[in-house]
Amino acid sequence: MKVVVFTGVGEVEVRSEPSPTPGPEQVLVDVAACGICTFERRLFAGDKQWYPLAPGHEAAGVISAVGSAVDGLPGSPAVGDRVTMDLLTRCGTCGPCRRGKSSLCKMRSGRLLQDGTVSFGGFAGRVAIDAKSVYPIGDAPILHAAMGEPLACCIHSLRQGGFQPGDRVAIIGGGFMGRLHLALARLGAASSIGVIDIAPERLELAREFGATWTATPEEALEVGGKQDVVFVTAMAGVDLAVELADTGGTVVMYSAFNEELPATVGADRSHREEVAIVGAFAQEPKDWQLGSAYIRSGMLADDLDALVTAKYDFDTVADALTLVTSEPTFRVFVEPPTPDD
Numbered sequence: 001m002k003v004v005v006f007t008g009v010g011e012v013e014v015r016s017e018p019s020p021t022p023g024p025e026q027v028l029v030d031v032a033a034c035g036i037c038t039f040e041r042r043l044f045a046g047d048k049q050w051y052p053l054a055p056g057h058e059a060a061g062v063i064s065a066v067g068s069a070v071d072g073l074p075g076s077p078a079v080g081d082r083v084t085m086d087l088l089t090r091c092g093t094c095g096p097c098r099r100g101k102s103s104l105c106k107m108r109s110g111r112l113l114q115d116g117t118v119s120f121g122g123f124a125g126r127v128a129i130d131a132k133s134v135y136p137i138g139d140a141p142i143l144h145a146a147m148g149e150p151l152a153c154c155i156h157s158l159r160q161g162g163f164q165p166g167d168r169v170a171i172i173g174g175g176f177m178g179r180l181h182l183a184l185a186r187l188g189a190a191s192s193i194g195v196i197d198i199a200p201e202r203l204e205l206a207r208e209f210g211a212t213w214t215a216t217p218e219e220a221l222e223v224g225g226k227q228d229v230v231f232v233t234a235m236a237g238v239d240l241a242v243e244l245a246d247t248g249g250t251v252v253m254y255s256a257f258n259e260e261l262p263a264t265v266g267a268d269r270s271h272r273e274e275v276a277i278v279g280a281f282a283q284e285p286k287d288w289q290l291g292s293a294y295i296r297s298g299m300l301a302d303d304l305d306a307l308v309t310a311k312y313d314f315d316t317v318a319d320a321l322t323l324v325t326s327e328p329t330f331r332v333f334v335e336p337p338t339p340d341d
Contacts, residue, residue, distance in 0.1 A: 001016070001017055001018070001019045001124060001125030001126050001336075001339040001340075002014050002015070002016060002017075002124070002125050002314055002336060002337055002339075003015050003016075003017045003054050003113065003119060003123060003124040003125070004054060004056070004123035004124075004314060004317050004334070005052050005053065005054045005113075005117060006040075006043050006044065006050075006051055006052065006053050006054070006055060007051055007052050008051050009044075009045070009046035009049070010044060010045075010046070012044070012317055012318055012321065014314050014315070014317070015113070017113055017114060017124070018114070019125070019126045019339055020111075020126060020127065020128035021128065022065055022066065022067045022128040022129075023067050023128065024067040024068045024069035024070070025067055025069045025070055025130060025131055025132075026066075026067045026070075026128050026129060026130055026131060027063045027065065027066045027067065027070065027077055027083075027128070027129060027130075027131045027134055028063065028064050028065040028066070028126055028127075028128050029061040029062065029063055029064070029083060029085060029126065029127050029128075029129060029134065030061050030062050030063075030064045030125065030126055030338070030339055031059050031060075031061040031121075031122065031124060031125060031126060031127060031336050032060055032061040032062060032082075032142045032146075032335065032336075033059065033060055033061075033142050033143055033145075033146040033311075033333045033334070033335050034056040034057075034058055034059040034060075034122035034123055034146060034333065034334050034335075034336075035058035035059075035146050035147060035149075035150070035331045035332070035333050035334075036058075036320060036321065036324050036331070036332045036333070036334065037057065037058055037150070038256070039055060039057075040055050040056070040321065040324075041321070041324045041325050043055060044321040044324075044325055045325045052117045053117065053118055053119075054113060054117055054118065054119035054120065054123055054124065055120050055122065055123060056087075056120050056121065056122025056123030056124070056334070057087045057088070057109075057120045057121070057122050057149055058122060058146055058147065058148075058149045058150060058331075059084075059085050059087060059121065059122035059127070059146055059149075060082070060083060060084045060085060060137070060142050060143075060145030060146040060148060061082075061083065061085070061127075061142070062080065062081070062082050062083070063077055063078065063079050063080060063081045063083060063134070064079060064126070064339075065079065066078065066079055066131065067131070070131040073131075076131050077131055077134050077135075077136055081134075081136045082136065082137050082138070082139070082140070082142060082145060083134040083135055083136050083137060083145065084134070084135050084137055084145040084146070084148030084149070084288075084291075084292055084295065085121075085122075085127070085129055085133060085134050085135075085148070085149075086129075086133040086134070086135070086149070086152070086283075086285070086288050087109070087120055087121045087122060087127070087129065087133075087149070088102075088103075088105070088109050088282060088283075089105070089107060089109045089110070090102040090105045090107075091105055091106070091107040094106040094107060100284075101284075102284060102285070103156065103281055103282035103283055103284050104281060104282070111127075111128075123317075123334065123336075124336065125336045125337065125338070125339035126339045132285075135148065135288055135289070135291075135292035136292070136296070137292055137295045137296045138296045140295045140296055140298065140301075141301075141304075141305075143304070143308055143311075143333055144295050144300075144301065144304045144305075145295055146333060147180075147295075147304055147307065147331065148288065148291055148292055148295060149283070150176070150177065150180060150331075151180055151184075151291040151294065151295070151300075152283035152287040152288045152290075152291040153177075153254075153280070153282060153283045153287070154177060154180040154181050154184055154254075155184060155283065155287040155290050155291050156280055156281075156282065156283040156284060156287045157181065157231060157252050157254045157280035158181070158184055158185070158188065158229075159287070160252055160278050160279070160280040161229040161231065161250045161252040161278065161280070162229070162250055163185065163188060163190075163229050165188060165189035165190070166189065166190070166191045167185075167190050167191065167228040167229050168190070168191055168192045168225075168226070168227045168228045168229075168246070169181075169185045169190045169192065169193045169194070169227060169228065169229050169230075169231070170193075170194040170195075170196060170220070170224055170227040170229075170230045170231070170241075170244050171185070171193065171194065171195050171196065171230075171231045171233060172196045172197075172217075172230065172231065172232045172233060172234050172236075172237035172240065172241055173195075173196070173197060173232070173233035173234030173237070173255065174195045174196075174197035174199065174202035174203060174205070174206050174214075175197075175202065175233065175234070175328070175330070176307055176329075176330045176331055177233040177254065177255070178195060178197070178202075178206075178231075178233040178234070179205075179206070179209065179303065179306075179307060179330070180303075180307075181231050181233060181254075182195060182206060182209060182210060182211060182303075183209065183210070183300050183303040186209075186210040187294070187299060187300065192212040192213065192224075193210065193211050193212050193213075194211060194212060194213045194214065194215065194220070194223070194224040194227070195207075195211045195213075195214050196214070196215050196216070196217055196220045196224075196237065196240070197214070197216070197234075198216055198217065199328070203215075203216075205306075209302075209303060209306065217237060217240055220240060220244065221240075221243060221244060224244070226244060226245070226246035226247075226249070227244045227245060227246055227249060228246060228248070228249050228250070229249065229250050229252065230244050230245055230249065230250070230251045230252065231252045231254050232251065232252065232253055232254055232255055233254045233255050234255055235255050235256065235257055235258070238251075238253070238257070238261065238262075238263045242263070242264070242265050242275070242277070245265075245275050247273040247274070247275070248273065248274050248275070249273075249275055249276075250275075250276045250277075250278060251263070251265075251275075251276070251277045251278070252278055252279075252280050253277065253278070253279045253280065254280045263277050264277075265277055306330075307330040307331050308330070308331060308333070309323075309329040309330045309331055309332050310323065310329070310332045310333070311332075311333045311334075311335055312332065312333070312334050312335070313334070313335050313336075313337065314334065314335075314336055314337055317334050320332050320334055
C-alpha cells in the first residue's frame with residue numbers, strides 16, 4: 001500500500017508499505033478519503049515541526065477484513081461496511097481516560113511504519129483499527145464520512161458548552177469548524193445563531209446556511225446582543241466572546257490559540273453571573289455515535305456537501321497542501337490509490 005509521509009517543511013513523499021493485518025478485535029479498512037486538517041497545514045508550512053510523520057486523522061473507507069474475535073459478532077461492523085473512523089488511540093488507563101476524558105488521553109496517538117515513523121493512519125491505503133472505533137455510515141457519501149472526526153469534535157464542543165434547545169448561540173469564525181458548529185446548533189434548535197467573521201463572503205455563506213444574524217467583530221455586540229453560548233472557532237476573538245456572554249453564559253474555546261494568549265473573565269463576574277470559560281479538545285466515543293448517526297441519516301448532507309473545496313490523489317498531495325497553505329478553504333480531501341496499486 002502507499003503512505004504519504006511529511007519529511008520536512010514543504011516536503012512530502014509517497015512510500016510503499018506492507019498492508020497491516022487486523023488483530024482479533026480489529027477490522028481492516030481500505031481508506032477512501034482523508035481530509036486535510038489544520039494540523040497537516042501547519043506541518044507542511046513548518047508552523048508545527050514533527051518529521052518524519054505520516055499524518056491524517058479525518059478519514060473514512062470500506063472494511064475489507066475483520067478479526068477473528070469480531071467476525072460475525074452481532075452488531076459489529078462487517079466486511080463491506082462504509083465507515084468513518086476514530087483514529088485517536090485511547091489507552092483507557094491514564095488519569096484522563098479513567099475520569100471519562102479519553103479525548104485528553106496521555107498516551108501518544110499513532111501507529112508505526114516499518115522504519116519507526118509514526119503514522120496516524122489516514123494518509124495510507126489501509127489501516128488496522130479496533131472494531132469499536134469505526135462507525136458505519138450506510139450509503140452516505142464517503143466524503144461526508146471523512147468529516148466524521150471534525151463533526152464529532154464539534155458535537156463535543158456543544159456538549160462542553162452545555163448547549164440546549166432554545167439557546168442563543170454566537171460562533172466566532174465562519175470557516176470549516178464554524179460552519180459545522182452552525183449546522184449542529186441549527187439542528188439542535190437554537191433560538192438564534194450568529195456568525196462573526198471578518199470575511200464578507202463567509203458571512204454571506206453563513207446566512208445562506210441558517211445563521212440568524214452575521215456581523216464583523218466590531219459590530220457583533222450591537223447586532224447580536226448577549227448570548228447563552230459563544231464558540232470561538234477562530235484563533236482570535238477571545239475578549240469579544242467573554243463580552244458577548246450573558247448571565248449564566250458559557251464561552252467555549254474550540255480553536256487552537258497562541259500559548260501566551262489569556263482567556264479571562266473577572267472573578268466577581270464569574271461568581272455573581274456564573275459566566276464560564278471552558279475548553280473543547282478532540283472528541284469522545286459518544287460524540288462519534290451521534291456524529292455518525294447524523295451522517296448516516298443525511299440530515300446534514302447539504303451542509304457537508306457545501307464544505308468540500310477540492311479532491312486530490314496521492315500523486316498530487318503536495319498540490320493539495322499548497323492549496324490549503326496559500327488560500328482560504330473549507331475542506332480539501334486526499335484520496336489514496338487502491339491498496340494493491
